Amino acid sequence: MSKVYKKVALIGLGLIASSMAKAMKRDGLASEIIGFAKSEETRAIALELEFVDRVESSAAEAVRDADLVVLCVPVGAMSAVAKEIGPVLKAGATLTDVGSVKRSIIELVSPHITEDIHFIPGHPLAGTENSGPRSGFADLFKNRWCILTPLANTDAAALDGLKNLWEGMGANVEEMDPDHHDLVLAVTSHAPHLIAYTMVGVADDLSRVTDNEVVNYSAAGFRDFTRIAASDPTMWRDVFLNNKEATLEILGRFTEELFDLQRAIRRGDGQQLFDYFSRTRAIRRGIIEAGQDTDVPNFGRGDGDGA
């Protein structure tokens, strides 16, 4: 893979940015990587782990002369960062982001960007329950999807360059309309996260009553929820605030179905429950066949030794 970008600036240095930096370095996809994070401690860690070549103490300094700028900050910080870097961006530079919502980010970022900048919103569907600069790894994007939501006037060459980068890091790239992206992600990610947070919250309330039995007996299903509900609180707050309508729409459908199944339980309608559970079993097979999960039981987490 030939070098795609000479100078890359990563704004925000958490799980995604540190994984991108490691992947770009491993695969020779960038000549120089400059990092910025609001926290001095985070910048120091990035230097210590050497996934960036240098750090700057402001976003504006970091993006100076960069050919590619990647916004890896929570959605709630996008507008302020765009406002700061907008006037400094090099003409012809590509600007992208890795946020979990796309329509809001377009609205937050676009007003601050001049026409000579190629702004191409993006979203790699990859992550773990860990966050911060120490949690990144070069393989994070391997065989995962990265959705790009180019705008009407997006330059084809700039789009190709960004596609190449993501494919170089191992991802499959798909283009999508921003609003459609927000709906699909509400189903596959945003609603499930809110549901997991809620269930863990309910259990936490009860576990104070039941002397931590919830923790001890979590292997019966609950622990899978806790992994999702351990995700970064700031990021997820911003996701929900910025994908309100689609998330609330899916949660509405979810509650409707849940009430229907609750009624089946109350009435003792075993056939309805059995039919429903049989149908959902099939969808998992599809996910495994699509290469998006492992078919080893319990994800192969070596169940039994707990480590």
Added chain:
Amino acid sequence: MSKVYKKVALIGLGLIASSMAKAMKRDGLASEIIGFAKSEETRAIALELEFVDRVESSAAEAVRDADLVVLCVPVGAMSAVAKEIGPVLKAGATLTDVGSVKRSIIELVSPHITEDIHFIPGHPLAGTENSGPRSGFADLFKNRWCILTPLANTDAAALDGLKNLWEGMGANVEEMDPDHHDLVLAVTSHAPHLIAYTMVGVADDLSRVTDNEVVNYSAAGFRDFTRIAASDPTMWRDVFLNNKEATLEILGRFTEELFDLQRAIRRGDGQQLFDYFSRTRAIRRGIIEAGQDTDVPNFGRGDGDGA
């Protein structure tokens, strides 16, 4: 570990029974293991895999002269099996089960059992999304909890014997009141399963509209739900029908909380969301410290290669 039981009969030969048989054989915990399953195919597989010494074509034949009988059938089949084997059980034998609910099973089984039988209900909190006789493995119970819910008149020596067996198979044994068991499991298992089934059902409806995007983009959180929602439909139908009250109680609390968070999203109350998500993050740490899950990201499923 000395041999605990001379003759063990396993009624039902799915994931739990086949795992028990393999663990007992590996650790020399039983001299002879006899199996029965309703399906002839399942019995043939049990013989082929050699985790039983022989099979019988009826439950009554299988339990004859057994020192320990383990009911590993769905809750809905417990009453019929108990009725069939009740008159044949050897005086002084221990009868246990591995069902996910305890109060119902006591009510379903007890009427068919004479006083000279030591009936000690049990529930190993272990399992995977796979089911059937080919899915068992000897390590399934290692470091997992097994809850026993002895009755008022349970014989101490019989209880000790059963405890020894479970500990011999690697489990931690805990005694609990049956109703309390049913409430704790409603929180850690039954409600989470119904919620996962529901969310996967909703996504399945939508995926028919969105051309399988739900499957492709499942890595963003959803795939964890699909694993839970791939569990055995018959078993789970019976769980919900037999732990109605506790499950509906927890689901009621869950919906209350979910509505509260939905309102926070609608109102744009970021602080409430942030505080809630920060609290739930802590509970995962407790589960990892209690040895009930791995702290490797994504359960160590080797994310990126999808296999």
